[in-house]
Amino acid sequence: MTGGISVAEYLFRRLRKAGLNAVHGVPGDYNLRLLDYVIPSGLEWIGNCNELNAGYATDGYARIKGIGAIVTTFGVGELSAINAIAGAYAEMAPVVHIVGTPPQNDQKNGTKLHHSFCRGMPGDFKIFAEMYEKVTVAQEDITDVANAAAQIDRVIRECLRQSRPVYLQVPMDMVDAIIPGTPLAQALEVTPASGDPRVEQDVCDIILDRLRTSERQFILVDAGTSRYGLSGQTDVLIRATGFPTATTPFGKGIIDETLPNFHGIHGTVGPHTFTSYVDSCDLIINIGPAHSNVNTYYFATVPKPEITIAIERDAITIGGRTWSVSPQRILQMVLETLKENPLPKPASYPELPNLRHALQSLPPNDPTAKLTQDTFWYRMSSFFHEGDIILTETGTASNGSRDFVLPKNTTLINSGIWLSIGYMLAATQGAALAQRHLAQSNDHPLSKGRTILFEGDGSFQMTAQELSTIIRQKLDVIIFIINNNGYTIERLIHGPQESYNDVASWRFLEAPSFFGAGKADTDYPVYTARATNWGELEGVLGREEMRAGKGLRMVELIMDVMDSNDTLRLMLELWKSKKAS
Structure with a gap:
């Protein structure tokens, strides 16, 4: 113009x-x-x-x-x-x-x-x-x-x-x-200006030397990996090196979790930890670090600087020394070199926990048993498929999602720093709209997936009005509301019986009607269900309108007021012990 x-x-x-x-x-x-x-x-x-x-x-x-x-x-x-x-x-x-x-x-x-x-x-x-x-x-x-x-x-x-x-x-x-x-x-130029080629080559050479001379390695992927545009290169690096890899809670869903060298969340508590291996490593590649207390198990999983290559938005730090360089360019140089001269395959691979194996080894459910969070998050993994956007609200849902076993090309949105309760329902509206736009513009990996929200009853009440925007825009959304009668994560922290952790008892499944969804609207179908035990949940998840249908699908899950998975309980006990000391 x-x-x-x-x-x-x-x-x-x-x-x-x-x-x-x-x-x-x-x-x-x-x-x-x-x-x-x-x-x-x-x-x-x-x-x-x-x-x-x-x-x-x-x-x-x-x-x-x-x-x-x-x-x-x-x-x-x-x-x-x-x-x-x-x-x-x-x-x-x-x-x-x-x-x-x-x-x-x-x-x-x-x-x-x-x-x-x-x-x-x-x-x-x-x-x-x-x-x-x-x-x-x-x-x-x-x-x-x-x-x-x-x-x-x-x-x-x-x-x-x-x-x-x-x-x-x-x-x-x-x-x-x-x-x-x-x-x-003219398009906006957003890529960093070219740096000194000699400095970039020096940094590349140092990284390659550390890759080749180290004996026990570990790759830790954090939220900045996606924010800085490093996700694709990180996937290639994980494949090229074969190094054992994990994410932080905030980084979950960024990389391909089906890779054989992916081992879940790096944490200090819970049934699938591997801290002893990480502590024995002489090289840790930490990509996109976001070292908040809840993202690092109260700073216990922050890598030791002297053995770490930390890759930030516009800098790389190796052993405590920092270079202001473009991580994208440096990673590309490293990957091109590894393509021409691959790393030798390790003589043996460490025996580390694997979430996919844990999911496959779960015993069958008793259909009459009530829903509990100890295995709920694992079992929900079978509901996901490629292209899904999964959002988990702060609280038991966000912590439970650490146990998800995700297919390729899925995206998990959680909160690892701000933790503003109520964020996720409105964010779901935005994410579902973005997914629709991706489907309209090209064959994006997310274009054929679904937008799925897991949210507690108290969080839902914070921003419930945005259900009306979802309906008004006819967005395809699946919502699982965990009805455990209040702020369970707050009860676990303090005041399990206190009234300030209570919320009003809503008839959640009537919300679509109240917010404008028409029961006879064939253009935007609405499906609601309630599950109190495993048999009811399996029946709901098996329905075609849940697995592949369009419109709004809303499921109320009834769980006990103090129910949570073991990892959350252990993490909160760790936090309380640190406060006491």
Whole structure:
């Protein structure tokens, strides 16, 4: 486009070129004119029930599609969303937050406008932007036509480069301002600039030397692997080396878990640990580390720096020494060398636990026995197939998902740092929409899968309104609600009998009707079921509408109030002992 173009159209067309297909958000009087440009720019508008939910949905969309965008109004709207944006920052989700703000003259004059503090001070209109400086990696306020295109490009570029949220203010009087459209002819350059070839070769040589001279090796994959665009190369590295491999809880689902040298989650408690082997290693390759307490079993699985090759977004650290280099380029150099000169096959392979073997050795269920979480998560693995997106809410579901045995080309979305209860239902809406868009655009590995959510009853109540958005958008979603009468994970931490861990008793399976699903809607079928024992659950899972059907499928699972898997109990005991010491 060589002629003039409005600021708003430029913004949304640039987002469309960056891979976005939909914008989430909530209308408000400071952003209404801005929203007029969404659909004409080739994007869908997804109106959410509130801004917090919109932020969660955008995060879920971004984790699947590679970029997400949310539009809110100034003040009340952006502050309602800030928890979700902070979570996206903590967990590295590429979200563009666009805020419609009052006209510039009103801001300069300190006019006492609604959604502000009405103190009559010009600085009032900068307060919320200052808050957002803490939870975004780039911020811009569009104030003149000369710089508008460059400002828009900069925030979107940084969002993609750093895989973290950015913040863009568009004053009402700038929405229709005309700027040159010529920059849209060029794609945004998001790859790092070329580094010093000699330094890159030196780092490559050091890594290759460590690969060839080490005697006991281990690859640990974490969440940054996908955020930094390293998933494909990591899969190839795992195959090329044959080294024993595991993920952190936050990294689960990123790599191919069907590989023979994959051994599940690296943890210190539970039935399938292999810490003694890891402790004996003289080389650990830690890709995309995210060393939070819950992701490292309270820091017990953080690799020792002196034996570790740590691969970050824009740096590689070997034995405590760091080089600012492109991990993508270094890994490619390493892989090309290994292709020409493969590593020798090890004389023997260590006997380590394998989740797939554990699943196959489970005894048959008693159909009349009640559902329990000790084997529930293993057994649900047989329900999954290639292309599925699986989301597990913070709490017993997220911890239970560590026992999933995942097929190829599945994606698991969990929370390893922010742990904001209620995130997953809205994120499911965003993920399901992204999956639909992938199916429309190309033959993506996720395009033929399903979106499956596991969520507790208390978490569901946090953001239940977004079930209506799922229904309104006719998204294909499977929801398993674990009804254990309250916040079980909180009861396990403290206050098992306290009323503050109780929640209201909802009739969950009536929610689809309340939120607008029509029983006779053949275009969007709804199926609901309740399971209290293994026989009922197996009957539900065996139905065709559950395994391959379209529409909304919602299953309520009745479990005991204090039920959890052994790994969660042991981990919480470990945490309590550390607190006591």
